[in-house]
Amino acid sequence: NRVGVHEGSTGQSLAQTLPDCQIQAFQSNLDLNRSFIAKGIDVIIHDRLMLEFFISTGQLPVDAVVIPLKREAYAIAYTKTNRALGDKLEKALDAMSKDGELQRLRHKWLETSVK
Numbered sequence: 001n002r003v004g005v006h007e008g009s010t011g012q013s014l015a016q017t018l019p020d021c022q023i024q025a026f027q028s029n030l031d032l033n034r035s036f037i038a039k040g041i042d043v044i045i046h047d048r049l050m051l052e053f054f055i056s057t058g059q060l061p062v063d064a065v066v067i068p069l070k071r072e073a074y075a076i077a078y079t080k081t082n083r084a085l086g087d088k089l090e091k092a093l094d095a096m097s098k099d100g101e102l103q104r105l106r107h108k109w110l111e112t113s114v115k
Contacts, residue, residue, distance in 0.1 A: 004032050004041035011045035014069065033059050045069070 005012040007025035015023045024041055026032040033054055035041045044051065044060075048068050054060040078085050096102040 001043055002041040004035055004044045006032060006046060009046070011047070015045050029054070029059075036060065036064075 001021045003015045003018070003021045003023050005015050005023060005025050006029065007027050012023065012025055015021065026035065032044060036044050048066055051060065051066045055062060055064055076089055093102065
């Protein structure tokens, strides 16, 4: 199978572990999507949210199927010298967690699927 990935992505790292596939790395999402539409590649390995966005905005066919392969943990980075910012972020995330806002956002943006 011909697998398209965004160059330097975790999708590319994952694709490199798959047997019997030809990996083609793209520098832009536009080129990646165009190759898929033109049948230059059979599969795209990319962030689920990005694939769902591409489908919902017509950048990929609406009949494309999105299958989650693994969960990735995301983080917020700040410099050690800006501890005040880190404290504010932690406080805001704690408050959002306690009042349910964090779960609502998680559900809205991370647990949706294209229909």
